[in-house]
Amino acid sequence: MFNNISITTQYVLDQAEAIDFYVGKLGFEVRNDVDLGFMRWLTIGLPSDPDREILLEVPGPPAHSDEVATQARDLITKGAMGSLILTTDDCQATYDNLVAQGVESTEEPTEQPYGIDCAFRDPFGNPFRITQPAEQVAEITNEDKTRWGGGD
Numbered sequence: 001m002f003n004n005i006s007i008t009t010q011y012v013l014d015q016a017e018a019i020d021f022y023v024g025k026l027g028f029e030v031r032n033d034v035d036l037g038f039m040r041w042l043t044i045g046l047p048s049d050p051d052r053e054i055l056l057e058v059p060g061p062p063a064h065s066d067e068v069a070t071q072a073r074d075l076i077t078k079g080a081m082g083s084l085i086l087t088t089d090d091c092q093a094t095y096d097n098l099v100a101q102g103v104e105s106t107e108e109p110t111e112q113p114y115g116i117d118c119a120f121r122d123p124f125g126n127p128f129r130i131t132q133p134a135e136q137v138a139e140i141t142n143e144d145k146t147r148w149g150g151g152d
Helices: 015-022 066-077 091-100 142-147
Strands: 007-011 029-035 040-045 053-057 084-087 104-112 115-121 127-133
Touching: 015 040, 015 053, 091 104, 091 115, 091 127
Parallel strands: 007 053, 084 127
Antiparallel strands: 029 040, 040 053, 104 115, 115 127
C-alpha cells in the first residue's frame, strides 16, 4: 500500500536556531525553505538519505490552536515530543565531535546488544540518539531487561 516514509516532523521553538543546529552541527542539509504566509515549510535531510526529510515545525497555526501550541512548546522543552535516532559508522568519533561543538550529551557511548549508542538533546530539549548498529544483534539477556527497566 505505501512505499516509504518521506517526511516526519520534529517540533522546534525557533526555525533559524534549528537550522544552525541541525545543519551547522549535525550535518543535515536544507531541502525546502518556503514561506507559505501562514507558516514556514522548512525541511532538512541527510545528504546520504535523499528520500527522507524532517519538517522542522514550530507549534502553532494552522496545525495547532494557541492553547495547544503553548502546551506543545512546554512538552518540547521537557523532551516529550518525540525523538530522532540517527546511525553512524563510528559512535565514539561522532560523540566526540558533537561534544566538542558544545552539543548537550545526556548519555555517553554505551555498548548495547544492538550496537553502540549515545544520547543528546537539541537546543529546544528534544532528545536524539546516535547508534552504531552491531553487525549482528546480540541475544537480549535478563540482565539487559533489568537494566532497561523491564523484567523476565
